[in-house]
Structure formats: structure tokens, C-alpha cells
Amino acid sequence: MKVSIISIGDELLIGQTINTNASWLGAELSKRGADISRIHTISDQENEIIQTLDCTLKRADIVIITGGLGPTQDDITKNVLTKYFQDELVIHHETLERVRNFFTQRNLPFLDVNIQQAMIPKNCIVLNNLEGTAPGMWFEKDGKIIISLPGVPHEMKTIMLQEVLPRIEKIISPIKYYSKTANLQGIGESYIAEKMKIWEQSIRENNLELAYLPSTGLVRLRISSKKGNEDVERIENFFHELQQALPNNFYGVGDETLAQIVGKLLIKNKCTVGTAESCTAGDLAAEFVSIPNASTYFKGGIISYSNELKQQLLHVNKNNLETYGAVSEQVVTEMAVNGRNILSVDYCIATSGIAGPTGNTTSKPIGTTWIAIASKDKVITKKFVFEQNRQRNIRRTVLSALNMIRLILVGS
Amino acid sequence: MKVSIISIGDELLIGQTINTNASWLGAELSKRGADISRIHTISDQENEIIQTLDCTLKRADIVIITGGLGPTQDDITKNVLTKYFQDELVIHHETLERVRNFFTQRNLPFLDVNIQQAMIPKNCIVLNNLEGTAPGMWFEKDGKIIISLPGVPHEMKTIMLQEVLPRIEKIISPIKYYSKTANLQGIGESYIAEKMKIWEQSIRENNLELAYLPSTGLVRLRISSKKGNEDVERIENFFHELQQALPNNFYGVGDETLAQIVGKLLIKNKCTVGTAESCTAGDLAAEFVSIPNASTYFKGGIISYSNELKQQLLHVNKNNLETYGAVSEQVVTEMAVNGRNILSVDYCIATSGIAGPTGNTTSKPIGTTWIAIASKDKVITKKFVFEQNRQRNIRRTVLSALNMIRLILVGS
Numbered sequence: 001m002k003v004s005i006i007s008i009g010d011e012l013l014i015g016q017t018i019n020t021n022a023s024w025l026g027a028e029l030s031k032r033g034a035d036i037s038r039i040h041t042i043s044d045q046e047n048e049i050i051q052t053l054d055c056t057l058k059r060a061d062i063v064i065i066t067g068g069l070g071p072t073q074d075d076i077t078k079n080v081l082t083k084y085f086q087d088e089l090v091i092h093h094e095t096l097e098r099v100r101n102f103f104t105q106r107n108l109p110f111l112d113v114n115i116q117q118a119m120i121p122k123n124c125i126v127l128n129n130l131e132g133t134a135p136g137m138w139f140e141k142d143g144k145i146i147i148s149l150p151g152v153p154h155e156m157k158t159i160m161l162q163e164v165l166p167r168i169e170k171i172i173s174p175i176k177y178y179s180k181t182a183n184l185q186g187i188g189e190s191y192i193a194e195k196m197k198i199w200e201q202s203i204r205e206n207n208l209e210l211a212y213l214p215s216t217g218l219v220r221l222r223i224s225s226k227k228g229n230e231d232v233e234r235i236e237n238f239f240h241e242l243q244q245a246l247p248n249n250f251y252g253v254g255d256e257t258l259a260q261i262v263g264k265l266l267i268k269n270k271c272t273v274g275t276a277e278s279c280t281a282g283d284l285a286a287e288f289v290s291i292p293n294a295s296t297y298f299k300g301g302i303i304s305y306s307n308e309l310k311q312q313l314l315h316v317n318k319n320n321l322e323t324y325g326a327v328s329e330q331v332v333t334e335m336a337v338n339g340r341n342i343l344s345v346d347y348c349i350a351t352s353g354i355a356g357p358t359g360n361t362t363s364k365p366i367g368t369t370w371i372a373i374a375s376k377d378k379v380i381t382k383k384f385v386f387e388q389n390r391q392r393n394i395r396r397t398v399l400s401a402l403n404m405i406r407l408i409l410v411g412s
Numbered sequence: 413m414k415v416s417i418i419s420i421g422d423e424l425l426i427g428q429t430i431n432t433n434a435s436w437l438g439a440e441l442s443k444r445g446a447d448i449s450r451i452h453t454i455s456d457q458e459n460e461i462i463q464t465l466d467c468t469l470k471r472a473d474i475v476i477i478t479g480g481l482g483p484t485q486d487d488i489t490k491n492v493l494t495k496y497f498q499d500e501l502v503i504h505h506e507t508l509e510r511v512r513n514f515f516t517q518r519n520l521p522f523l524d525v526n527i528q529q530a531m532i533p534k535n536c537i538v539l540n541n542l543e544g545t546a547p548g549m550w551f552e553k554d555g556k557i558i559i560s561l562p563g564v565p566h567e568m569k570t571i572m573l574q575e576v577l578p579r580i581e582k583i584i585s586p587i588k589y590y591s592k593t594a595n596l597q598g599i600g601e602s603y604i605a606e607k608m609k610i611w612e613q614s615i616r617e618n619n620l621e622l623a624y625l626p627s628t629g630l631v632r633l634r635i636s637s638k639k640g641n642e643d644v645e646r647i648e649n650f651f652h653e654l655q656q657a658l659p660n661n662f663y664g665v666g667d668e669t670l671a672q673i674v675g676k677l678l679i680k681n682k683c684t685v686g687t688a689e690s691c692t693a694g695d696l697a698a699e700f701v702s703i704p705n706a707s708t709y710f711k712g713g714i715i716s717y718s719n720e721l722k723q724q725l726l727h728v729n730k731n732n733l734e735t736y737g738a739v740s741e742q743v744v745t746e747m748a749v750n751g752r753n754i755l756s757v758d759y760c761i762a763t764s765g766i767a768g769p770t771g772n773t774t775s776k777p778i779g780t781t782w783i784a785i786a787s788k789d790k791v792i793t794k795k796f797v798f799e800q801n802r803q804r805n806i807r808r809t810v811l812s813a814l815n816m817i818r819l820i821l822v823g824s
Contacts, residue, residue: 011625013448015439016593016632020430022453027427036425039453041434071602073612074623111606133602152626154801181428190545193484194523200485211456211486213423214564220428275694275715281701282687282694285715289693292769292802300721302714303687303697309712309755343721357704389566390704 001172003029004060005039006052008067008077009151012041021066021156028160033172034062044068049080057144062168067151069134071113078121078137081148085139087121092135095126099133127163131155136163145171176228181213182221182239184249185258185403189214192221192246199241206234216392217399251406258402259287265409266297271346273405275301276314276339278326279353279369284398299345304335314338325361327352327368329381336374347408348374349401353384355393367393371401373408380404413584415441416472417451418464420479420489421563424453433478433568440572445584446474456480461492469556474580479563481546483525490533490549493560497551499533504547507538511545539575543567548575557583588640593625594633594651596661597670597815601626604633604658611653618646628804629811663818670814671699677821678709683758685817687713688726688751690738691765691781696810711757716747726750737773739764739780741793748786759820760786761813765796767805779805783813785820792816 005025011017022039030036037060042048044067056063068077082089096118103110117133120126127136127147132155139146147164149156184192189212193200203210203223208231213220223238225231243250252261266273275285281303288298302313307326310316316334324330335350353369360366367386372379384400386393417437423429434451442448449472454460456479468475480489494501508530515522529545532538539548539559544567551558559576561568596604601624605612615622615635620643625632635650637643655662664673678685687697693715700710716722719733728746736742747762765781772778779798784791796812798805 010623010636011634012435013438013451014442014591015435015437016625016634017627018430018432018435019451023424023427023430025427026425030426037455039425039431039451041451041453043449070624070626072605072622072624073616074621108603111602113602113605154804179426190483190523190525191520193525204485209486210484211422212482212484213428214482215429222423222428224422277694280698281706281710282689282697282713282715283701285694285717286692286698286806289695289717290803290806294693295717298693298717300715300717300725301694302725303694303712305697305701305707305710305712312756313712313714313754342725344724391702392566394698394702 001034001062002037002060003034003062003064004037004056006049006056006063006065007039007041007151008044008049008065009041010043012067013043021151021153024153024157025064025066025160028165029168030177032165032169033177034168035177044074044076046076046080049077050084053084053146057141057146060144062145062147064164065146065148066156069136069148069150070152071117071133077148078119081137081139081146082121085121085123085141087123089119090122092118092120092126095120095128095135098128102133127159129155129159130162131158135159138164138167176226177224178228178231178235179222179224180235180239180253182223182242182250183252183256183258184219184221184246185217185251185399187219187246187249189219192219196242196245199238199245203238206231208235208238217396248403248407251403258399258406260291262402262406262409263288263291263294263297265406269409271409272297272299273347273349274299274339274343274345276335276343276348276350277301277303278305278310278335278351279355280351280394280397280401281305283394284349284351284401287398287402300343302339302342310335314342325364327354327364327370329370329372329383332370332372333374333379333381336372336379340374346375347405349405350374351397351401353386353393353397355390356388357390369393369397369400371397371404373401373405375408380408413446413474414449414472415446415474415476416449416468418461418468418475418477419451419453419563420456420461420477421453422455424479425455433563433565436565436569437476437478437572440577441580442589444577444581445589446580447589456486456488458488458492461489462496465496465558469553469558472556474557474559476576477558477560478568481548481560481562482564483529483545489560490531493549493551493558494533497533497535497553499535501531502534504530504532504538507532507540507547510540514545539571541567541571542574543570547571550576550579588638589636590640590643590647591634591636592647592651592665594635594654594662595664595668595670596631596633596658597629597663597811599631599658599661601631604631608654608657611650611657615650618643620647620650629808660815660819663815670811670818672703674814674818674821675700675703675706675709677818681821683821684709684711685759685761686711686751686755686757688747688755688760688762689713689715690717690722690747690763691767692763692806692809692813693717695806696761696763696813699810699814712755714751714754722747726754737776739766739776739782741782741784741795744782744784745786745791745793748784748791752786758787759817761817762786763809763813765798765805765809767802768800769802781805781809781812783809783816785813785816787820792820
């Protein structure tokens with residue numbers, strides 16, 4: 001079952017909005033065995049929509065269109081589709097009622113412009129939108145399915161999960177495809193390729209495919225099979241070998257994030273954690289708290305961005321700050337040890353680095369970062385020299401810190 | 413000058429990686445007057461690459477391809493292009509030298525696999541990659557330009573900025589297009605549309621286009637003209653009217669973020685800021701520090717995620733916590749006032765909310781959030797009821813807090 005995605009919106013072409021919808025759709029559909037053949041991003045112009053639909057319907061069985069269903073005048077998708085399917089717009093009373101309730105429940109006035117949201121092509125199946133006002137639409141033509149969804153990500157996702165995917169699951173004949181991804185932190189792709197040369201060769205000799213997916217601070221390795229579930233065990237074995245070879249880097253498989261894995265380990269070990277952050281300034285704590293119920297193990301943190309607050313809130317020794325500088329093993333150790341006592345937690349993670357673009361010295365280039373983790377009876381410290389980019393340095397510090405505590409928690 | 417973008421990679425189709433490259437390319441190229449006609453995302457298969465190239469070259473003057481140039485075996489773009497242009501791979505000595513230095517300078521070993529990165533099609537122009545090992549390539553064929561770049565975002569961006577855009581700027585005859593975007597916080601698109609009905613009609617009567625770009629907590633309004641710079645003043649006037657009509661929501665124009673604007677206002681007013689965070693748990697502080705040189709005004713913060721740390725670090729009254737709960741005006745006020753003293757800052761912003769998916773009560777549904785900002789002589793508090801989603805509730809709290817301090821700093 002071939003699926004193509006059409007993302008409509010000038011804002012996607014001129015880069016004002018990143019196309020996260022297409023990624024999410026790709027992930028959900030391929031999980032269910034659909035073959036995502038192409039993603040087309042086009043402008044919100046009638047002729048572009050029609051041309052792309054014509055062309056895409058030749059190659060795909062299902063076409064999913066997002067965008068252009070909002071209540072404002074720049075939203076043209078519904079009108080273009082009505083014309084394309086030689087249909088007409090009629091009031092859909094259930095939708096009108098739903099849209100009215102949507103505003104009433106939120107104590108918001110019901111506006112004239114919102115009535116338009118209940119005008120729907122006569123011959124389509126209405127896909128209820130519980131998160132917003134524009135319903136989705138399901139058209140069928142010459143054995144093909146065309147689905148139109150709003151572009152607002154959480155509305156699109158809710159309609160997909162509640163209305164579209166259950167219908168597609170009944171229709172789809174899954175292609176024989178299976179893939180699984182291993183996640184590694186703190187090692188670059190060429191080093192993995194070098195170290196795992198024979199392993200990689202063996203993967204290919206088994207007619208499996210290996211893909212490297214590098215991102216800031218992480219490399220994901222996807223092994224996929226065109227024989228579907230037959231290869232599940234073989235792939236498991238390869239991941240087992242990878243884990244044996246790179247235990248300090250291999251942190252998990254699939255979509256689970258490092259923060260989720262660390263969270264689970266903290267719960268399992270019945271431990272609490274806190275942070276004493278300088279260069280990451282709250283990003284590490286926020287990464288912990290991005291996981292629901294993080295309050296079980298995450299208690300709080302101190303962001304001591306200035307040297308004064310390092311002394312005042314974390315009792316860092318003034319002499320150490322003056323002698324070694326804020327980005328030093330001595331200071332980051334004090335931050336972690338004192339932070340642990342102040343926050344009354346089992347582990348305190350401290351970060352101090354030069355994120356850039358300024359603040360560097362001859363001996364401490366931009367990217368120089370110290371991380372310390374204090375536990376009851378010891379402190380582990382590690383120095384990194386990352387790169388020139390502020391955002392990436394912060395991100396790499398957060399991921400490296402999470403991997404350091406992961407290694408402590410698994411006892412290696 | 414029509415530009416098409418081809419993004420290569422199964423990881424993009426199956427949603428393992430979000431296509432941020434295409435957005436960035438779209439933004440940089442359209443800024444320079446190029447007309448981004450389409451973005452195609454395809455899998456890393458020879459026939460897909462060739463078919464899409466054939467088809468795209470009929471419609472576009474410039475085609476930019478990203479992905480598939482890495483050092484590992486799953487990277488096929490270079491070989492496919494060499495074949496497509498009936499070229500052959502030869503050693504490019506300058507690149508070999510550069511790749512060797514790249515590893516030497518980082519104290520990393522030079523691997524065999526990296527030599528391949530210096531094998532380049534004979535007839536292309538080599539585009540130096542100062543951030544990584546795979547160089548970009550510039551091909552010309554039948555008056556069209558085809559550019560191949562690595563998929564790693566910062567490598568792609570550096571090659572574009574240093575090697576590609578300067579060349580394209582010389583060639584391009586900009587289309588007559590001008591656009592500017594206004595940014596609003598804390599108001600939904602249908603309310604803007606209702607309130608600004610006459611304004612919107614007047615925009616269209618002036619043959620300008622208006623687009624609504626909603627995202628979590630923000631709506632961006634883009635006005636664009638097909639007469640180019642002729643309409644600059646007219647668009648400025650429309651934005652002036654918008655600002656007059658919605659002063660509490662309108663925070664700026666263009667790409668400047670709310671954190672950047674608040675940062676500039678803090679510098680201008682010579683004020684410092686700190687945070688006392690519960691539900692946002694460091695995200696608000698991290699948003700301040702995402703801006704270079706934030707240390708000028710941002711001093712630090714306290715993340716009191718647990719009630720114990722709210723008492724211990726921020727001296728929140730135990731009775732208030734028990735009587736009103738952590739998510740209450742009383743508690744968030746104490747957090748802000750005490751946080752301001754403890755952090756010795758001019759303004760302290762406190763957040764406390766129920767981000768979800770658990771923690772709600774009958775009187776406090778998920779999404780209930782209090783924000784307080786304490787200054788020398790007063791405290792401003794505001795209650796919000798956001799939505800059901802944890803990540804979006806955190807994000808909306810951060811943006812609402814930044815907009816609240818913005819309004820204080822501009823004196824309204």
C-alpha cells in the first residue's frame with residue numbers, strides 16, 4: 001500500500017514553518033506497514049494542488065493532504081478539493097454543533113467565521129476534529145483514497161489517531177518491512193563505521209540494510225529487512241553485538257529518549273536527582289521534566305549562571321572560581337557536591353561550559369565543558385571539548401550528562 | 413529563478429528525522445528572491461533519485477539536493493550523480509588534505525573510510541566543507557544548476573553560506589516578492605480574524621496577501637506582495653495598525669524571537685532577571701540563555717519542582733502550600749517575591765502549573781497555570797487555563813511568561 005503525503009503551505013516552502021507533520025505521518029504510517037513513497041511540499045495555489053494531486057494519484061493508493069483548512073481567507077484546500085471532486089459544500093449539522101460547543105466550553109464567543117468550518121463537501125466522509133474547528137475529510141475516487149487534514153499539528157494528529165488510522169488499518173495490506181533502530185551517544189558515525197566494520201559487512205551479507213542517522217550528540221543506527229518479521233531475531237542479535245562492542249555509547253533502541261531511559265532507571269533504583277546548571281541553564285532539568293511523572297525522581301535544581309550565584313546558592317569557593325575559573329573540574333565538582341546536599345537528592349548533576357559565541361580563552365576554547373555527577377560517596381567528572389555552535393554545545397552537554405548518569409545507574 | 417529542493421533519505425520518509433534542512437534552505441533562498449517551487453522528499457534509491465531529478469529539472473532552474481554523502485555504505489548520492497552526469501570519480505587532492513587535517517586537528521585518527529570522501533566527480537565544482545568531511549558538489553547541465561550537499565544540517569548550512577549562496581546571488585534575477593511577518597502571542601487565529609476583519613479586507617483590496625501561521629502559543633501573520641519593494645511602506649502601515657489594535661499580543665516582526673526581544677529590552681532598561689520555576693522546570697531559564705550573551709541580564713534561577721524544595725529554597729509558606737496548593741496565586745507570588753530576593757535580580761518570574769497528564773483536581777484541570785512576576789515594588793500575577801498536552805502547556809507557559817515581562821518592560 002503506497003502512501004504519498006502532500007503538505008500544503010507557502011510557510012513550509014519559505015521555511016517559516018518546519019514540516020513536522022510529514023515526519024509524524026511518515027512514522028505512524030510506516031509503523032503500520034504502509035510504504036511512504038514520497039512527500040511533496042507545495043504552495044497554497046489551486047493549480048499546484050490540482051497538478052500534484054493528479055500526478056500523485058498515479059503512483060500512490062492513499063494520499064494524505066495537510067494544511068489549508070483553517071477559518072481564514074488564505075485557507076483554500078477545502079474549496080479546491082470540492083471542485084476537484086466535482087462536489088458541493090453543504091452545512092454539516094453535527095460539525096456545526098461540535099464547533100459551537102468547542103467555543104462555548106472554553107467560554108469563548110462563537111464567531112461568524114467559524115460557521116464556515118461546518119460547510120463540508122456533500123460526498124466526503126467527515127473526520128471529527130476534537131481539538132479544533134476544521135474537520136478532516138475522506139474522499140474516495142477510482143479505488144484511491146484522498147484524506148484532507150488541518151495543518152495545525154495537534155489537530156492533525158488527533159484526527160489521524162482517532163479517525164484515520166483505525167480505518168487505514170482495516171484496509172492496508174502491510175508491506176513486508178521491519179526495522180529497528182539502536183541509539184548511541186557520544187561517538188561519531190565514522191568511528192562507529194570503523195569499529196564495527198565486520199559487523200556492518202555481516203549485516204549486508206544477511207541482506208539487511210543499515211542506515212546511519214546522525215544528529216547533534218547522537219547517532220541512530222537503523223537496521224531494516226524486506227522480509228518483515230522473519231528477520232526480527234537476526235536484527236536483535238546484531239543489536240546485541242553492537243551493545244557488547246559499544247556499551248558506553250549504546251543507550252537503547254526505538255523511540256525511547258535518553259531522558260526516558262534515565263527516568264526508568266531512577267525509578268527502578270528508587271533514586272532521586274537534581275541539577276546544578278551553569279551553561280545548560282535549565283535545559284538539563286527541562287529534559288528530565290519533559291517526561292510525564294518526572295516528579296517521582298526529579299526534585300529540582302539551581303541555575304547558577306552568574307559567578308555570584310555560584311557562590312551564593314551553591315557555596316562554590318570564591319578562590320576556586322578565581323584560580324581555576326567557572327569552567328573547571330574544581331568548580332563543577334563543588335557545584336555537584338554542594339548541590340546534592342542543598343537539594344537533598346541522591347544524585348546531583350552539574351554543568352559548566354563555554355557555550356559560545358564569546359567567553360573563550362586561549363586554554364579554554366568555545367565548547368569546553370565540564371560535567372560532574374555527585375552521589376553519596378563519590379563524584380565523577382568528565383571534560384568535553386564540543387564545537388563552535390552555542391545551541392549544539394548546550395544540547396551535547398545535556399545528552400552527555402544524561403548518558404553519564406545512565407552509566408552510573410546501570411553500574412558500569 | 414525557480415528552485416526545487418530534493419531531500420534524500422528514508423529516515424525523512426519514515427519520520428525518524430524531521431526535514432529541517434528543507435526549511436532552512438527555503439528561508440535562505442526566498443530571502444534572496446528565489447522562488448521555491450517545490451520540496452520533494454524521496455528515499456535513497458537510485459531510481460527514485462534519477463526519476464525525481466529528471467522530473468524536477470523540467471520545472472526548476474536550480475535543484476538543491478541534500479543527503480546521502482556520508483562516509484558510510486548507505487550513502488549513494490555521489491555515485492548516482494556521477495552516473496547521471498556520465499562522469500567519473502577521481503581523487504580531489506585538496507579535499508583529501510582538508511579531510512586529513514579535519515581529523516588531525518581534533519586529535520582523532522584518520523580512517524580508511526574517510527579517504528572515499530575525497531573521491532569527487534571529475535567535472536563538478538567542489539564546494540568545501542569546513543565542518544565535516546563530505547564536500548558539496550556543483551554540477552551544470554543544459555543551463556540548469558544541480559547542487560548536492562551533505563544532509564548533516566550544520567555542514568549543509570556552512571557550505572550553503574560560504575560556497576553556494578555567494579554564487580547563486582550573482583546568477584539570480586530576484587522575483588518581485590516581498591514579505592514581512594508580524595508575531596503575536598496569547599491570541600488565537602479566529603479571534604485575530606474577527607477583530608481585524610476590516611483590516612484584513614483592506615489588505616486584500618490592496619492586492620496584498622495575508623497568511624496566518626499558528627503554532628503553540630503564537631500566531632504569525634505574514635503579509636506579502638507580488639510587487640516587491642513597492643509595497644514595503646504599505647505593509648509597514650498595516651503592521652502599525654495591527655500593533656495599535658492588539659498591543660498586548662503584538663510583540664515583533666520578522667524572525668526575532670520573544671526571548672530576543674525581551675533580552676534587548678532588559679539590556680535597554682539595564683535590568684536583570686531570574687526565574688523561580690515549577691511546571692516549566694528550567695525551560696524558561698533555558699529560553700533566556702538560548703540567546704548569546706544572556707549573562708548580561710540573566711543571572712540564574714531556582715527550579716523547585718517538589719513542594720519540599722519550594723519551602724526550602726524559595727521559603728514558600730507551608731500553610732499556603734497546604735491551603736491553596738502549589739498551583740495557586742498565593743504560592744506563585746511567594747515564589748516570585750522570595751526568588752527575587754534570593755537571586756538578587758530586578759525581576760523574578762515564577763511559574764506553577766499542572767502540565768499533565770496527571771496532577772489535576774476538580775477545581776484545577778490540566779493546563780491550569782499561574783505566572784507571577786515580582787519587581788521592586790509590585791507583583792503581577794496571571795492565571796491561564798491552557799490545554800491537555802504536557803509539552804504544549806510547558807511551551808505556552810514559557811511564551812506567556814516572556815510576553816508578560818515584555819509588557820512590563822515596555823511600560824504597558
